Every structure is written in C-alpha cells, then in structure tokens.
Amino acid sequence: MPDTALRVGFVLCAEFALMSLTGFIEALRHAADLGDRGRKIYCSWTTMSPQKKTVKSSCGIIINPDTDLIDADNFDCIVIIGPLLSGIDDVPQIVHGYLRRAHQRGKLVAGLCTGSFVLADAGLMKGRIACLHPYHLQDYKELHPKLRFTLKHDYLEERNIATVPGGLSVVSFATNLISRHCGRSRAAKSVFQMTMSETGLDSDFNAIVALDKQHIGDHRIRKATIIMEREMFSPGTVASVAERLGLSERQMERLFQKTLSMTPKAYWTAIRIKYGKWCLLNTQKTITEIALLTGFADCAHFIKQFRKVYGETPGHMRRLHAQKSDLALTRLESNSDRF
Structure with missing residues (x-):
C-alpha cells in the first residue's frame, strides 16, 4: 500500500459554505482509492474546529468536526473555509494564529470562499493577490483597501498561500493539488467520477x-x-x-x-x-x-x-x-x- 500522498486538514468557520467542503472532499475521496470504496489510501482529510465544537454551515447543515486544531505537521495542506461575511469578525483569534503557524512551518494554506478574508485578517495576504468571487469584491476592497485582488482565475497560489473563490473553483484547485501530490492519473480519476456521464x-x-x-x-x-x-x-x-x-x-x-x-x-x-x-x-x-x-x-x-x-x-x-x-x-x- 502506498503512503498517503496528500493529507488535508479543513478548518471550519461558523456558517461556512458547505459546497466548498463537500466539493473538495469528494475530489479527495475519488482520488484516494481504487474504484469507489472511499478508503483513505492515497489521500486523507480531517475536519477541525477550535475545541472540536460543532459547526453549522451557511445552509444550516451541522457538521461534527473530527478533531480540535491539531498540529499542522499532520497535513500537507491546511484549508480554511470562511463564514458568511456578517460573521467574519467572529472568527476566533486562535484560528488566525493556527493559520500563521501552519504557514511558518512551510505548509500550503488555502482560503476557500471567504477564507481569503480570514487569511487577510490573519496577516497572510500582505504582498499577495487574493483571488475573489465578484460577489465579494466590494467587501474585500472596503475591509482590506491596501491589499490586491483579482477576479480572473479559478484560484491563485503564491508562496504557499492559495485563495479560491468557491463553487466549482474548489474542485479545480483540489484537482490540481491531487495531481501534484498523487499524479495526474489520480486527478483524472477524481474528475471522471465526479463529472463524467x-x-x-x-x-x-x-x-x-x-x-x-x-x-x-x-x-x-x-x-x-x-x-x-x-x-x-x-x-x-x-x-x-x-x-x-x-x-x-x-x-x-x-x-x-x-x-x-x-x-x-x-x-x-x-x-x-x-x-x-x-x-x-x-x-x-x-x-x-x-x-x-x-x-x-x-x-x-x-x-x-x-x-x-x-x-x-x-x-x-x-x-x-x-x-x-x-x-x-x-x-x-x-x-x-x-x-
């Protein structure tokens, strides 16, 4: 059995976008095993929140995370899925600190949907360009007027920080990550099983x-x-x-x-x-x-x-x-x- 080539830890904010989580995990699940058995052979994934608290998604579905915010060395990539913008100020400081430490240890840190706002609040977007959904553009400009942004990509990765607007862009980013860690055949299998009839x-x-x-x-x-x-x-x-x-x-x-x-x-x-x-x-x-x-x-x-x-x-x-x-x-x- 091969060693797990890609380990992803998801940090969930209150009222996070459920599609960002499920889209990413489904891409990992299909790439992780032969056939459609869902075993964590080539890829693994873990959901986290401070003190392992239950988290409600923006659509009301409740997630019971697997664990507290554990050592970032357990993962190759840390993913932060942001909240509805009305709750951006309620993201705990412990989350900001966790993301900073993960980045300092050389981990790829990715912000999905409004996760780019959380990365900016954590001070990780200085000198970087955030890839945003047009719907969030005005809010980002108002909250972070000195930071740069783009609307022209599915995602953007700079110096171990990635920003992904959300929606189908999440699958695109996940597929790229799978390809880099597990090979193109794993990535192709994932997309084939998710999209092709x-x-x-x-x-x-x-x-x-x-x-x-x-x-x-x-x-x-x-x-x-x-x-x-x-x-x-x-x-x-x-x-x-x-x-x-x-x-x-x-x-x-x-x-x-x-x-x-x-x-x-x-x-x-x-x-x-x-x-x-x-x-x-x-x-x-x-x-x-x-x-x-x-x-x-x-x-x-x-x-x-x-x-x-x-x-x-x-x-x-x-x-x-x-x-x-x-x-x-x-x-x-x-x-x-x-x-």
Missing part, C-alpha cells in the same frame, strides 16, 4: 483534465489551441479557426510552425489522439465510439493515427492497461486488512 463525455471540464496544457507565447496561437480543444469533438477546419481569429489560413500555418513547430492540422490531430487515449484508458467506450467522439471520420483512421503516435493499436494498449490494473487491484485487495 456516458452522455456527457465531451464536456469542456473532462477534456481539459485529459490534456496537458503547454505554455504558448503568441496570444493568437493560444486562442487557436483553445478553440481546437473545445471543438475536438467535431470535424472542424483550420480555415474556420483562422477566420475566427482574423487570420488567413496561410498566416496561421506560419504562426503554428514558428510557435509550436507543427502545422495546425497536426496539432489538432495530436490533441484528438491524446484525448482519445485518455478515453481509452478511463472509460468503457468502444474504440469506434472514441474515434467518432474525437472527430475522426472512421475507426480505421483513428487507429492509424493512434499507432503513429504511440506505436501500438488502441486495442492492444487497452488490454495491457486492463491487465496491469487487475494485477494492482488484486495485490491491493490481498492486503486490504491492513487499512
């Missing part, structure tokens, strides 16, 4: 998880790649993408060669094949279904391009992957009495 396989969220993002300097090519990734599920044309960017097809060809050392058509094919591989190893779709899903005219064309990239057919890769997964599961099950 048989009829919703082509959602933007799932596509983004399956693809490695690369740094692209030219903003026009960056926009082109985003369009291509969003439309990989339909047989679009390079000319139509170029037209949307105000470029000629020849201009876009030259920019792609200069920036990525490949043609637009080759890039589009590459991301379709890459996402096809992810579907192959993480879904029950047939190879024909995957070929059509990723914009190929037929299964034969998909198999030919797949073999060019990976040196084997999709069927062969899937069989080997299944054999390895079965072996790993057998070994894990044989030791299940240990956890």
Whole structure:
C-alpha cells in the first residue's frame, strides 16, 4: 500500500459554505482509492474546529468536526473555509494564529470562499493577490483597501498561500493539488467520477483534465489551441479557426510552425489522439465510439493515427492497461486488512 500522498486538514468557520467542503472532499475521496470504496489510501482529510465544537454551515447543515486544531505537521495542506461575511469578525483569534503557524512551518494554506478574508485578517495576504468571487469584491476592497485582488482565475497560489473563490473553483484547485501530490492519473480519476456521464463525455471540464496544457507565447496561437480543444469533438477546419481569429489560413500555418513547430492540422490531430487515449484508458467506450467522439471520420483512421503516435493499436494498449490494473487491484485487495 502506498503512503498517503496528500493529507488535508479543513478548518471550519461558523456558517461556512458547505459546497466548498463537500466539493473538495469528494475530489479527495475519488482520488484516494481504487474504484469507489472511499478508503483513505492515497489521500486523507480531517475536519477541525477550535475545541472540536460543532459547526453549522451557511445552509444550516451541522457538521461534527473530527478533531480540535491539531498540529499542522499532520497535513500537507491546511484549508480554511470562511463564514458568511456578517460573521467574519467572529472568527476566533486562535484560528488566525493556527493559520500563521501552519504557514511558518512551510505548509500550503488555502482560503476557500471567504477564507481569503480570514487569511487577510490573519496577516497572510500582505504582498499577495487574493483571488475573489465578484460577489465579494466590494467587501474585500472596503475591509482590506491596501491589499490586491483579482477576479480572473479559478484560484491563485503564491508562496504557499492559495485563495479560491468557491463553487466549482474548489474542485479545480483540489484537482490540481491531487495531481501534484498523487499524479495526474489520480486527478483524472477524481474528475471522471465526479463529472463524467456516458452522455456527457465531451464536456469542456473532462477534456481539459485529459490534456496537458503547454505554455504558448503568441496570444493568437493560444486562442487557436483553445478553440481546437473545445471543438475536438467535431470535424472542424483550420480555415474556420483562422477566420475566427482574423487570420488567413496561410498566416496561421506560419504562426503554428514558428510557435509550436507543427502545422495546425497536426496539432489538432495530436490533441484528438491524446484525448482519445485518455478515453481509452478511463472509460468503457468502444474504440469506434472514441474515434467518432474525437472527430475522426472512421475507426480505421483513428487507429492509424493512434499507432503513429504511440506505436501500438488502441486495442492492444487497452488490454495491457486492463491487465496491469487487475494485477494492482488484486495485490491491493490481498492486503486490504491492513487499512
């Protein structure tokens, strides 16, 4: 059994946003185990409050925390989920001190939803930019007029302090954290189990998880790649993408060669094949279904391009992957009495 790669401690404020807690924990739960058994193998999570006091969420659901505010060395990341802003002044000073000590020990400290306000009150946002939800912008400006902020990101992490606006951004941040500590396959499994249905396989969220993002300097090519990734599920044309960017097809060809050392058509094919591989190893779709899903005219064309990239057919890769997964599961099950 692997050592737990990611340990997260949640500090709950009175009237905290329940979705921030459940969204984060569900991401951890799906990444933590094989299948859907919820065992804390790869990830673990602990809820905390001062003196282990019962905490009511903003929607009225009551949580009984696992423990008091225990030593931050038990965790890789400390998460503070803030209260309704009407109760921001009621956050105990012991919580502020706990967050400061955790940060001093080199732990990643993350503020979810109004947790960014708690971090600011604890003095941890000086010289940093808070990532806020627009709904909280005016309050943050009034309460912390000298601190900087942004509305342009799902989350922002600077020098071991992260701020996350809440909502679905919490899942995005949790997925990134899982990827860093447990690997991309754990993160992909988490998102797959949380968001992907048989009829919703082509959602933007799932596509983004399956693809490695690369740094692209030219903003026009960056926009082109985003369009291509969003439309990989339909047989679009390079000319139509170029037209949307105000470029000629020849201009876009030259920019792609200069920036990525490949043609637009080759890039589009590459991301379709890459996402096809992810579907192959993480879904029950047939190879024909995957070929059509990723914009190929037929299964034969998909198999030919797949073999060019990976040196084997999709069927062969899937069989080997299944054999390895079965072996790993057998070994894990044989030791299940240990956890």
